[in-house]
Amino acid sequence: MDLVTPDLGLLFWMCLSFGIVVWLLARYAWKPILSSVKQRETSIEEALNEAKKMREDMAKMAASNEAIMQQAREEREVLLKDARDIRDKEISEAKTKAKAEADALLSRARVDIQNEKNAAITEMKNQVAELSILVAERILKEKLETGAAQQSLVDKVMAEAETRKS
Numbered sequence: 306m307d308l309v310t311p312d313l314g315l316l317f318w319m320c321l322s323f324g325i326v327v328w329l330l331a332r333y334a335w336k337p338i339l340s341s342v343k344q345r346e347t348s349i350e351e352a353l354n355e356a357k358k359m360r361e362d363m364a365k366m367a368a369s370n371e372a373i374m375q376q377a378r379e380e381r382e383v384l385l386k387d388a389r390d391i392r393d394k395e396i397s398e399a400k401t402k403a404k405a406e407a408d409a410l411l412s413r414a415r416v417d418i419q420n421e422k423n424a425a426i427t428e429m430k431n432q433v434a435e436l437s438i439l440v441a442e443r444i445l446k447e448k449l450e451t452g453a454a455q456q457s458l459v460d461k462v463m464a465e466a467e468t469r470k471s
Contacts, residue, residue, distance in 0.1 A: 445458075
């Protein structure tokens with residue numbers, strides 16, 4: 306049972322040793338330990354503040370980026386609309402120009418066709434007239450081979466001319 310009841314001398318030396326250790330710790334270790342703990346606490350607090358500031362900056366940047374992206378989308382939409390409008394205008398102008406050119410070409414073709422038709426008709430009339438004269442000439446040569454036939458034809462023509470005059 307000696308272990309359960311401590312001796313008074315042992316108790317005295319234990320208290321004295323504990324006091325010396327506490328005094329040494331207070332004198333030499335607690336100030337540096339407490340100052341390093343305080344420094345660590347301050348650095349952690351600064352890191353937290355810096356992290357909070359960075360989060361706020363990131364939130365601002367995200368909002369700014371979103372605003373920039375929205376503005377870029379709007380500008381893209383405006384540019385696309387302008388491009389579509391220009392494309393539609395160019396297509397419309399090209400269609401109008403092509404229609405005008407086609408109408409002009411069609412009109413010229415109609416005029417050319419009419420001119421060719423008139424020329425062909427004139428040419429046919431000339432050929433018919435030439436053929437008629439040639440046929441009449443051959444017929445007259447055959448019928449008027451004799452002098453009596455020629456005299457009879459001249460008398461007929463003169464008689465018809467006199468009847469027309471009167």
